[in-house]
Amino acid sequence: MAKKLPKVDVVTIGVGWTGGIIAAELAKKGLKVVGLERGKDRSTKDFLMVHDEYRYAIRYELMQDTSRETVTFRNEAKERALPMRQLGSFLLGEGLGGSGVHWNGHNFRFLPYDFEIKTMTEKKYGKNKLGADYLIQDWGITYDELEPYFDTFEKMAGISGEDNPLGGKRSNPYPTPPMKETVITKRFKDAAKKMGLHPYHLPSANLSKSYKNPDGEQLNACQYCGFCERFGCEYGAKTSPNVTVIPTAQKTGNFELRTHSNVTRILHDGKKATGVLYVDVLTGEEFEQPADMVAVTSYVMNNNKLLLTSKLGKPYDPKSGTGIIGKNYCYQILPGAAGFFEKERFNTFMGAGALGATVDDYNGDNFDHSDLDFIHGGSLSITQTGIRPIQNNPVPPDTPRWGKDFKDKSIHYFNRVLNIGAQGASMPHRQNYLDLDPTYKDAYGEPLLRLTYDFTEQDKNLYKFIADKSAEIMKEMGADTVVTNKAAEKYNIVPYQTTHNTGGVIMGADPNTSAVNNYMQMWDAENVFVIGASAFPHNGGYNPTGTLGALAYRAAEGMAKYSKQGGSLV
Amino acid sequence: MADEEQKSTMTRRRFIRNSSLIAGGAAIGGGLLGTLIGMNLDEEERTSPNKLTGHNQSGNGQASNRALMYFTDKENFQVLSAAAERIFPEDDNGPGAIGLGVPYFIDHQLAGNYGNNTREYMQGPFPEGTPTQGYQSPLKRHQIFDEGIRMLKEISQKNHQKKFDELTGEEQDKILTQFDTGKVKMRGVDSTTFFNLLRSAVLEGAYADPLYGGNNNMDGWKMKNFPGHQGSYLSQIEAKEFKEIQPQSLHAFFK
Ligand SMILES: Cc1cc2nc3c(=O)[nH]c(=O)nc-3n(C[C@H](O)[C@H](O)[C@H](O)COP(=O)(O)OP(=O)(O)OC[C@H]3O[C@@H](n4cnc5c(N)ncnc54)[C@H](O)[C@@H]3O)c2cc1C
Ligand code: SF4
Numbered sequence: 001m002a003k004k005l006p007k008v009d010v011v012t013i014g015v016g017w018t019g020g021i022i023a024a025e026l027a028k029k030g031l032k033v034v035g036l037e038r039g040k041d042r043s044t045k046d047f048l049m050v051h052d053e054y055r056y057a058i059r060y061e062l063m064q065d066t067s068r069e070t071v072t073f074r075n076e077a078k079e080r081a082l083p084m085r086q087l088g089s090f091l092l093g094e095g096l097g098g099s100g101v102h103w104n105g106h107n108f109r110f111l112p113y114d115f116e117i118k119t120m121t122e123k124k125y126g127k128n129k130l131g132a133d134y135l136i137q138d139w140g141i142t143y144d145e146l147e148p149y150f151d152t153f154e155k156m157a158g159i160s161g162e163d164n165p166l167g168g169k170r171s172n173p174y175p176t177p178p179m180k181e182t183v184i185t186k187r188f189k190d191a192a193k194k195m196g197l198h199p200y201h202l203p204s205a206n207l208s209k210s211y212k213n214p215d216g217e218q219l220n221a222c223q224y225c226g227f228c229e230r231f232g233c234e235y236g237a238k239t240s241p242n243v244t245v246i247p248t249a250q251k252t253g254n255f256e257l258r259t260h261s262n263v264t265r266i267l268h269d270g271k272k273a274t275g276v277l278y279v280d281v282l283t284g285e286e287f288e289q290p291a292d293m294v295a296v297t298s299y300v301m302n303n304n305k306l307l308l309t310s311k312l313g314k315p316y317d318p319k320s321g322t323g324i325i326g327k328n329y330c331y332q333i334l335p336g337a338a339g340f341f342e343k344e345r346f347n348t349f350m351g352a353g354a355l356g357a358t359v360d361d362y363n364g365d366n367f368d369h370s371d372l373d374f375i376h377g378g379s380l381s382i383t384q385t386g387i388r389p390i391q392n393n394p395v396p397p398d399t400p401r402w403g404k405d406f407k408d409k410s411i412h413y414f415n416r417v418l419n420i421g422a423q424g425a426s427m428p429h430r431q432n433y434l435d436l437d438p439t440y441k442d443a444y445g446e447p448l449l450r451l452t453y454d455f456t457e458q459d460k461n462l463y464k465f466i467a468d469k470s471a472e473i474m475k476e477m478g479a480d481t482v483v484t485n486k487a488a489e490k491y492n493i494v495p496y497q498t499t500h501n502t503g504g505v506i507m508g509a510d511p512n513t514s515a516v517n518n519y520m521q522m523w524d525a526e527n528v529f530v531i532g533a534s535a536f537p538h539n540g541g542y543n544p545t546g547t548l549g550a551l552a553y554r555a556a557e558g559m560a561k562y563s564k565q566g567g568s569l570v
Numbered sequence: 571m572a573d574e575e576q577k578s579t580m581t582r583r584r585f586i587r588n589s590s591l592i593a594g595g596a597a598i599g600g601g602l603l604g605t606l607i608g609m610n611l612d613e614e615e616r617t618s619p620n621k622l623t624g625h626n627q628s629g630n631g632q633a634s635n636r637a638l639m640y641f642t643d644k645e646n647f648q649v650l651s652a653a654a655e656r657i658f659p660e661d662d663n664g665p666g667a668i669g670l671g672v673p674y675f676i677d678h679q680l681a682g683n684y685g686n687n688t689r690e691y692m693q694g695p696f697p698e699g700t701p702t703q704g705y706q707s708p709l710k711r712h713q714i715f716d717e718g719i720r721m722l723k724e725i726s727q728k729n730h731q732k733k734f735d736e737l738t739g740e741e742q743d744k745i746l747t748q749f750d751t752g753k754v755k756m757r758g759v760d761s762t763t764f765f766n767l768l769r770s771a772v773l774e775g776a777y778a779d780p781l782y783g784g785n786n787n788m789d790g791w792k793m794k795n796f797p798g799h800q801g802s803y804l805s806q807i808e809a810k811e812f813k814e815i816q817p818q819s820l821h822a823f824f825k
Contacts, residue, residue, distance in 0.1 A: 048823070049820055049823055051779075051798070051799035051800075051820065052778075052779050052781075052799075052820060053777070053778065053779070054774055054778035054779060054782060058774060058778075059683070059684065059689075060689070065689050066689060066690055066691045067687075067688060067689050067690055067691055067692065069691075070691040073702075073703055074700075074703065075700065075702055079700065080697065080699075081703075082697070082699040082703045082704075082706055083691045083693070083706075084691070084703075084704060085690050085691045085692070085704060085705060085706065086687075086689075086690045086691075086704070088704060180807050180808055181808065182807055182808060183809075183810055221804075222804075223801065223802035223803065223804045224802070224803040224804055224807040225800065225801070225802060225803065226800075226803065344812075345795075345812040346812065347803075347806070347807070347809060347812060347813055349795075349796055349797060350803035350806060350807050350813075351803075351807070355807075388777075388796070389776075389777035389790065389791060389794050389796045390773055390774050390777045390778060393773065401750070401769065402656075402657040402658070402746075402750075402769050402772075403656065403657065403659065403743065404659050404661055407658055407659060407661060407663065407666075408661060408662075408663060411663050411793050411794055414794040414795065414796070415794075415795055415812065439695070440691075440693065441693070490702050491702065492701070492702040493702060493703060493704055494702070494704045
């Protein structure tokens with residue numbers, strides 16, 4: 001029997017970026033918030049000796065322990081899904097701050113086009129541009145409506161950046177100036193300008209200077225230490241929940257954090273949630289935490305899983321096309337090109353997770369798709385994130401994978417290769433979805449989430465187009481050899497690609513085609529708010545956190561309103 | 571070289587003086603700053619490894635853990651060493667896997683979390699999957715290495731009537747290629763999986779911080795001009811020219 005605890009106003013399932021934002025905003029307003037986080041506590045002082053590629057980047061010290069929980073995967077519904085036995089294609093977060101601890105800090109706003117993608121695409125290209133199997137839909141909110149929340153997130157995070165000439169309108173400049181210009185970013189920008197493109201410095205959560213955010217949290221200046229993506233920041237210079245929203249919540253006295261607390265159920269009476277059930281991971285004890293509102297902030301995968309195991313919302317059925325939960329799972333398409341420079345060596349080992357330069361000329365609908373066999377596109381960036389020697393062994397094509405030649409070339413080219421890469425948009429397809437696995441279980445006896453996913457024709461066409469554009473820029477940059485990346489025939493869960501999973505609990509204006517409204521409030525359970533990239537009806541041509549952060553601030557506003565008035569917020 | 575060393579030390583000292591961490595009086599634990607300042611930043615740790623075994627004679631703490639934690643039969647360790655050296659051979663760039671201590675790195679890893687798959691999902695069933703679903707073997711990594719080494723020995727006995735580590739490099743490469751291309755029949759796992767594990771482990775041992783027992787004398791890093799753990803590149807990130815910086819390992823925190 002679970003031990004029943006005293007009721008609180010709000011419980012968050014997970015304390016990463018979204019859970020942290022909800023905790024801070026509602027605790028500031030005087031609501032009592034409990035944050036349940038399955039992993040352990042951690043803060044800047046735990047990262048003093050973090051410059052250890054093997055421990056953090058290869059053995060995934062800061063990420064999900066897949067011996068306890070993972071997902072199963074198959075390319076298509078007729079196959080048998082099997083467990084992802086170790087982390088691969090994406091690196092799920094675990095522990096205080098979630099993936100917000102070891103993210104890079106690329107901080108973008110999705111384009112105005114993204115939020116009204118269906119309307120705008122049909123208006124310009126007609127109803128059949130993609131075909132009926134692609135389930136694109138408007139988000140139920142416009143860029144202009146979301147703009148103030150983007151602004152709030154960026155000010156909280158102290159984002160360093162400059163205007164994107166092809167992006168949505170901004171009400172304010174970035175809170176801190178862009179990061180430093182390097183030989184590499186300048187080379188990219190010069191080439192892009194020469195080609196008539198519109199480069200700008202990548203908006204970054206590795207701060208260009210020290211900054212105090214509106215909540216009074218102090219962020220420090222980035223040292224370009226080169227151990228950023230997959231690592232925590234020992235300087236408190238990479239904005240994470242742990243140095244911003246979590247301490248903000250704690251200072252109010254209204255936030256109680258419980259680590260080692262794994263939520264297994266959202267409890268409900270068919271209409272509303274009554275609280276959550278969780279297990280103390282260290283003792284195995286089970287607790288019931290009653291709450292007036294439940295914030296589901298456990299990242300895309302577990303947001304979907306918890307709704308499905310708790311029987312909240314109608315599960316998506318790909319055969320009939322009915323139901324919602326698990327629908328519109330999307331990923332990110334990652335075309336790019338590598339440039340080999342024979343006569344130059346670059347300081348590629350220095351860098352920061354979000355140091356780079358970007359062009360958006362081939363993103364969204366910034367270019368004409370009339371004669372193209374895909375919609376949308378992607379942001380194209382050069383980044384200088386700090387290369388490390390285990391993971392980076394660049395060799396020209398046709399070099400053997402091991403032995404004398406491999407060793408010689410991988411050493412020779414270590415500092416002689418630059419990459420241009422895109423964050424390509426990913427469109428939802430009827431056959432790509434999430435549900436529960438019938439066989440495999442997690443450490444608590446709950447079914448694993450099952451992922452059914454493969455790349456589509458749209459993906460492959462987008463890939464080819466954008467990869468060619470990357471190669472053109474790389475040529476202009478003067479590389480001696482340019483290698484254009486090729487799209488994979490099938491999605492493969494083994495090699496790392498990106499932790500930009502989206503969808504499954506999608507937002508919209510219509511309860512028949514969405515799970516949550518534009519406050520992230522569930523249509524089927526008005527006191528349940530499901531927050532994160534799980535709400536994205538498709539994935540845009542950027543990293544997701546700037547946009548999901550804005551949606552989290554929007555959700556916090558909705559929850560504050562709901563605590564006073566109840567009922568549907570729209 | 572000495573010049574470069576002094577310059578990089580200077581810049582780091584200057585960093586500490588000028589850093590916003592101090593200037594801004596920022597809220598950062600005294601522990602971090604204390605350690606950064608107290609660190610001996612420019613000392614290069616020299617040991618002279620016995621080329622053949624990677625054995626560290628000096629016992630100065632840098633790479634003193636030269637004994638076996640996992641392997642019980644020394645012959646198996648020698649087979650592993652020979653295979654690792656073919657994957658990452660000694661050449662004009664510098665030492666190979668053996669000179670870098672990679673076999674010890676692998677031995678130590680097999681004895682711990684890595685070898686025992688403690689952070690991997692190991693629940694059955696284990697039906698055969700598609701390549702895009704990743705490995706589905708019930709074997710733990712240390713068992714895969716055991717089986718792989720057993721087969722390396724068996725094949726060299728069968729084809730050459732010799733121990734694997736007594737074969738010529740070319741003969742060894744031929745056998746390793748059979749593993750790489752999945753042609754060797756293994757129990758519970760395909761031979762490509764074993765070979766990929768071995769290949770990754772060799773690169774990891776060559777380039778991981780020396781604290782793990784490989785990358786002896788930071789020679790893996792030196793070959794790649796990788797400076798290892800450095801406090802800050804703030805004052806160098808805008809440099810137009812390529813920087814050669816004396817590498818430093820995490821041992822710097824414990825001197
Ligand atoms: C290596 C890497 C680099 C990245 N770089 C970027 C980038 O540059 N730009 C960008 O925009 N995005 C980036 N991301 C993605 C970014 O980190 C996520 O978008 C962001 O953290 C999502 O916030 P979230 O709150 O949804 O999830 P998280 O921040 O991951 O938080 C979820 C939390 O919920 C907890 N949890 C899960 N299930 C349960 C349960 N059952 N009970 C209790 N707790 C639970 C988890 O332990 C975790 O702490 C990166 C991700 C990775 C892994
Ligand atoms: S690169 Fe900058 S933000 Fe990233 S970990 Fe290093 S100091 Fe922190």
